[in-house]
Amino acid sequence: MKTCLVVDDSSVIRKVARRILEGLGFQIEEAEDGQKALEFCYETMPTAILLDWNMPVMDGYEFLRELRKLPGGQAPKVVFCTTENDVAHIARAMHAGANEYIMKPFDKDIVEAKFAEVGLI
Amino acid sequence: MTPLDYDFLRGFLKTRSGLVLSNDKQYLIESRLMPIVRKNGMASITELVQKLKMPGQEPLASAVTEAMTTNESFFFRDKTPFDHFKEHMLPALMKARATKRHIRIWCAAASTGQEPYSLAMILKEMGAAVAGWRFEIIGTDLSGEVLERAKAGVYTQFEVQRGLPIQMLLKYFQQNGDQWTISQEIRSMVHYRTLNLLNDFSALGQFDIIYCRNVLIYFDQPTKIDVLNRSAKLLAPDGYLLLGAAETVVGLTEAFKPVTERRGLYVPGGKPAVAAPGAAAASKLFAYAGSRPG
Numbered sequence: 001m002k003t004c005l006v007v008d009d010s011s012v013i014r015k016v017a018r019r020i021l022e023g024l025g026f027q028i029e030e031a032e033d034g035q036k037a038l039e040f041c042y043e044t045m046p047t048a049i050l051l052d053w054n055m056p057v058m059d060g061y062e063f064l065r066e067l068r069k070l071p072g073g074q075a076p077k078v079v080f081c082t083t084e085n086d087v088a089h090i091a092r093a094m095h096a097g098a099n100e101y102i103m104k105p106f107d108k109d110i111v112e113a114k115f116a117e118v119g120l121i
Numbered sequence: 122m123t124p125l126d127y128d129f130l131r132g133f134l135k136t137r138s139g140l141v142l143s144n145d146k147q148y149l150i151e152s153r154l155m156p157i158v159r160k161n162g163m164a165s166i167t168e169l170v171q172k173l174k175m176p177g178q179e180p181l182a183s184a185v186t187e188a189m190t191t192n193e194s195f196f197f198r199d200k201t202p203f204d205h206f207k208e209h210m211l212p213a214l215m216k217a218r219a220t221k222r223h224i225r226i227w228c229a230a231a232s233t234g235q236e237p238y239s240l241a242m243i244l245k246e247m248g249a250a251v252a253g254w255r256f257e258i259i260g261t262d263l264s265g266e267v268l269e270r271a272k273a274g275v276y277t278q279f280e281v282q283r284g285l286p287i288q289m290l291l292k293y294f295q296q297n298g299d300q301w302t303i304s305q306e307i308r309s310m311v312h313y314r315t316l317n318l319l320n321d322f323s324a325l326g327q328f329d330i331i332y333c334r335n336v337l338i339y340f341d342q343p344t345k346i347d348v349l350n351r352s353a354k355l356l357a358p359d360g361y362l363l364l365g366a367a368e369t370v371v372g373l374t375e376a377f378k379p380v381t382e383r384r385g386l387y388v389p390g391g392k393p394a395v396a397a398p399g400a401a402a403a404s405k406l407f408a409y410a411g412s413r414p415g
Contacts, residue, residue, distance in 0.1 A: 085278060087296050090287060101287040103278050110282045116200070117286050 001027045002120070003044070007037040007060065008052040008081070017050055017081070020108045024121055034058030038066055045072045048120050050111075051098075053082035053089070061096060068097045077118045081106060122147060122166040129170050130154075130185075137186045138263055139319050139340045139348075153188045157181075187264040190339070194232040196285035197239045202334065202363050205386050207243055210361050214329050215254070217359055223255045227328045229318060229352070230336035231260030234271030234311065235280075238303055240332075241310040242293055259325065261316035268313045274303035318348050322355070329357050334385075335365035342373070349374045353389060362387040 004026040006017045011032075018028045029046060031037035035058040037049070049067075053060040060080065067073045077099045082089075085103040093101055099118045102110055115121045130150055134140040142149070151166065158169050161181070172178055173185065197203050214224055228237045237260040244256055262268050281290055281301045294301040316322055318336065331352055337345045353376035356362060362377055364370070364385050370377040377387040 085299070087291065091291060094287065094291070102282060106282070107279075110279070113195075113283045114287075117284075 001025075002047040003027045003029060004048040004050060005029045005031060005037060005040060005046040005076075006050045007031045007034065007055070007063065008050075009033060009055040010052075013052070013081075017111070020111050021050070023108070024112060024115060034060055034063030034066075037063050041067055041070060041073065041076075046076050048115070049076050049078045050081050050102075051078055053080065053084045053093075061093065064093070064096050064098060077120055079114055079118065081111075122151065126167050126170045129174070130166075133173060133182075134186065134189055135341075137182065138190050138317065139344045140190055141339060141341045141344075150189070154185060157184050157188055183265075187266050190263055194235040195283040196235045196281070196289075198235065198284055198334075199366055199385075200284070202332065202385055203239055203243060205361075205363065205383055206240060206330070209380075209383060209386070210330055211247075213359070214361075215251075218329070222253055223257070224330070225257045225326070225328045226259070226330045227325060227332065227355075228258065228260045229316075229331060229333040231262045231268065231271055231311075231313065232264075233267050233276075233280075234260060234274060234303075234313075235276075235284075236260070236332055236334070237271075237311040238274070238307055239284075241307045242289055244310070245293070245307065246289075256310065258311045259328075260311050260313045261322075261325075262313075263315070263317050265315045268315055271311075271313055272308070274308045276301050276303070319344070322351065325355060327357055328355055329360045330363070331356055331360070332363045334363060334368070337368045338365065346373050350376050353377060356389060358389055360389065 002025065004021050006014050006021070006028055008014050008017065009032050014030050018030070021028055026048065029040060031040055033055040038058065040046075051060040051064065060082065064078055067076070067078070078097065079100040079102060080093050080098050081102040081104060083104045090101050100114045102114055112121065127147055127150065131142050134142065154166060154169060158164075158166060161169075163169055163172070169185070172181055218224060226240060228240070231237050237258045240258055244251055260268070260271060262271075278299045278301070281294065290301065293304050293307050295304065333348075333352060337348065340348065349370055352362065353374070364387065366385060369379070370387055371379065375390045378390040380386040380388055
């Protein structure tokens, strides 16, 4: 089964994302900041990562840069999911190796479209 | 809304736009028409119906028709029709038109412009491969209001996230807060025109590709047959027709035949389009409606 790691400091967002992604056939793991997400990835690389930007301890951008340096860290498809909705942030994320980008607020249609776009479904 | 109001609106919409509503779509009428009721200071749908029955109500009649037929659209909606464009239709047509270097495309239900602009972006992405070629993309819709939105090319954050790859958003749109405007370079590739598919559209000229998606589903059988047969007459003998996921020509006309392994894609069937038995009825209905919407 495909695994998706949902990284967001809001438990509400994690819950919403979980429900949508389970509906799309993913097994969900959760992390509340970039550091915890990175620790998870040391153990097992997920198929997909839904990634918030602003989080305590380690933010999503820093996590992504660290992830891509890890052995096997190029493999997961990373979809940002953040309130940062300006061109500068989007371009920075894509440059750091994100595969797609969702601007909050999001719904099931958007998640589905973006995951399809990167070949996850 | 009384059952009589509902029957009147069903007949009215069928005549004006070809829209066929089953007998359980009261909620749809209410959700789409209540804003018009309020905007015009009326009390109810019943009052709106009374107004529509009076002579000289063309602006109101147009507003009602447009509100009921305006549909949501996405960039690269359903994906496969655009894969067909890139992988199948364009290579074949570019081979066949190598001397003329001119390809005409009609989006028959262009709505707010996402479909024609998706095609324009695909062409732009092809860069040097299409240098020296002229692509004409014509977008038509029943609703003048949605075409104004299409021409402006301004989309909400929600609209640019359904089907549009983020790289294309960065490349072809400018941001204005929560709104995203498609670039002038893409906008200039598409021309729009208000058009009711129930009317004669032969003046549009010949096309190599016709996208007619998610509009036939709203028509009854004779109207579908009529629109398909008249489209066939505008299509080049080696041209293509695209229909929506829930639509087909099978059982309606032999003027088109499906392309195997290419869902939604049709080519001329090799048989001349014959007037459908219901076509005359459809045009008679329209004649009764009088003035042209939009």
